[in-house]
Amino acid sequence: MKYFELKCKAYIKQNIELNDSFDILSSYINFSFLEDEKLKKSHGEKGFKNYCFGNFYPIEKDKVYKVGNTYEFIIRSLDEEFIYKLQRILRENINNSYLQVLQATKKVVKQFFISELYTVTPTITTVKDENGKSIFWTVDKDGDILKLQKQLQDNLLKKYENFYNEKLEPTQNFIQLLEIKNQKPQSIFFNKKINDEKYIKVRLFGNKFKIVPNEDEVSQKLAFVALGCGLGEKQSYGGGFVLGKGIK
Template structure:
């Protein structure tokens, strides 16, 4: 296994508040994908996209990314062709109101042993629901075992979807984990209601430190989480992870 990483150096054209930054990056990536016929079809298909991205860094103390300054963000994927195509398309997207990509640096990362995972963006996990019920997201008051099961099942599906192989774990890939927040963490994005109106949407998640089991399947799932994100809503910035 291996994943492919782009370190994107970004020139900020206008002040961007932290609360809006994931929406800015997400829309920039999506718009860039629409400039390529294959990526446009991929973007519009239902199913897993096999990529994840983190926020701008370094983070300013006042949580405002300043006009005229340079920041970076990281994008990862299991799909090298996707990364190579997107590297070019991101740099060609010059008419964006918010930012301009100055440089992209590609890195190939082969599978390595992972002791711990840290989610640096909120991990979004949908709770099971009956038809017609409103979608709810896992929070601290909910069952821990549901969370562990949902996280594992999500990674198993991503792995199977990309590699077209089933993994058959005998245990959950999580040995221990710690919730790093006392109240829900949020990702905000806007969606169009019509040609003149947009609606702000808030996704609720949490940040975790996860001790990973040492067996082969657990390690494959943890590596998949690094590449494709932990939990759901990666196209909005959910579940981007670092490791130890």
Template structure:
């Protein structure tokens, strides 16, 4: 197993608040994908895992305002090298965006390694089952922790199967230890049809189990994100 990572250097064209970063990056990536027929078709399929994830800008700004004229970087990962290679070119060709411009990309190939700890750098979004007519709810600390763990594992198992075409048969949940890193939910905002949508999530430290399947799932979490809504910036992970 291995994943591929693009380190993208950007120039900011106007001041951007932190809360708007994921919406802006998501739309930049989506527009870039729309310029390739295969990637456009992939993005349009609602029930197909996109097999990529991305993080926010680095370095962080203390006042949470990214400054016009300054350069920052963000990372984008995928299990699919062909996807990464296409996007490397398409991101740099997207020159008319009013908010930013990707001016340089560099690719890393990361082979599977033993993961001791995962840290979620962006909120992990987990939606709960709802009855017909109910508004969508997201997992919070008021909900069952086992629901969260099971949904995180099931999501990773489906991502693995979607890319590799095979089922993994775990004998236990891949999470050995689990620590909440926030006291109140974190949010990802995006706009759709001129309406602001707010996704509620949380940040975690996760210690995966040491068995082969648990380590594969932890690696998929790094490559494709953990939880849901990766195309909006959800569940981007760091490791130790």
């Protein structure tokens, strides 16, 4: 197993507030897909996209990314061809009113033993409440940790099976220890198009976790998938971007 990463250096053309940054980056990446017929087709299809991205860093104290400064962001995928195509497109300097990618450096990461995972963007997870209605999992709204862990594992299993076209047979949940790092839900905002003239701002609620995965083969594969294409849902909006510690 491998994942492929693009570390992008971006020049900021106008101030970007933190609450707008996920939507701006998501839109920028989505627009890039239009420059390649295969990416354009896959983007329009339903199902897992097998990529994730992190927000601009470093974060400014006032939570505003400043015009004239450069920041980095990372895009990851299990799909090498996807990363290769995206690298080529980004190097062609897509015209955008908010940012311009100056550099996109590719990195290949082979599977390694993962001792800890840390989510650096909110992990979005939907579960069913007692009435069968889908809700975002938060401590206040649900609070069932075992339900959360099952949902996170089921999502990773589907991502693995979708990309590798084979099933895994876990004997336990891949999570040995889960620690919620936020005191209140974390948010991702994006603009949803209603018609040609109108947009509404949508708010996704999530959490940031520290996860210690189990050491068995299946658990380690699922932890690696979390690194390669995100933990939880809404990766195309920036959800569930993960960093890992371990032995390489």
